[in-house]
Amino acid sequence: MKLLSVLALGLVAAASGPAFASADLAQKKNCMACHAIEKKLVGPSYKEIAAKYAGQKDAVEKLSVKVIKGGAGVWGPVPMPANAQVSEAEAKTLVEWVLSQK
Numbered sequence: 001m002k003l004l005s006v007l008a009l010g011l012v013a014a015a016s017g018p019a020f021a022s023a024d025l026a027q028k029k030n031c032m033a034c035h036a037i038e039k040k041l042v043g044p045s046y047k048e049i050a051a052k053y054a055g056q057k058d059a060v061e062k063l064s065v066k067v068i069k070g071g072a073g074v075w076g077p078v079p080m081p082a083n084a085q086v087s088e089a090e091a092k093t094l095v096e097w098v099l100s101q102k
């Protein structure tokens with residue numbers, strides 16, 4: 001029993017780490033309605049985005065603004081509408097998470 005509860009605690013700790021928190025935030029903020037990690041939906045997959053901006057120092061700044069205000073013309077004819085429900089700090093967290101998908 002003791003071993004089991006230690007395992008359970010470990011799982012809870014792992015599940016509430018930063019990666020999970022960001023994935024959860026992306027769900028809550030409706031990002032996953034148009035994006036998936038592995039494949040293109042309405043918008044590009046998060047892995048494609050991470051690959052495109054790999055090594056660009058100002059990517060987080062630039063993309064955070066774009067997440068909040070929306071934008072178009074980088075990935076194709078479909079624009080991303082503004083996401084006014086996302087704060088600047090949340091946008092940054094989300095973009096850092098997107099760019100960490102490999």
Ligand code: HEC
Binds near residue numbers: 031035073075
């Ligand atoms: C209504 C659909 C939709 C929703 C909701 C949406 N996106 Fe997008 N997203 C798009 C489309 C379409 C593009 C491609 C825009 C372009 O070509 O410039 C895009 C592009 C992006 C990019 C890359 C921008 C670039 O300039 O390369 C990021 C990062 C991104 N979305 C993150 C998010 C996050 C985070 C959320 C949630 C807050 C979100 N998106 C919600 C449709 C959406």
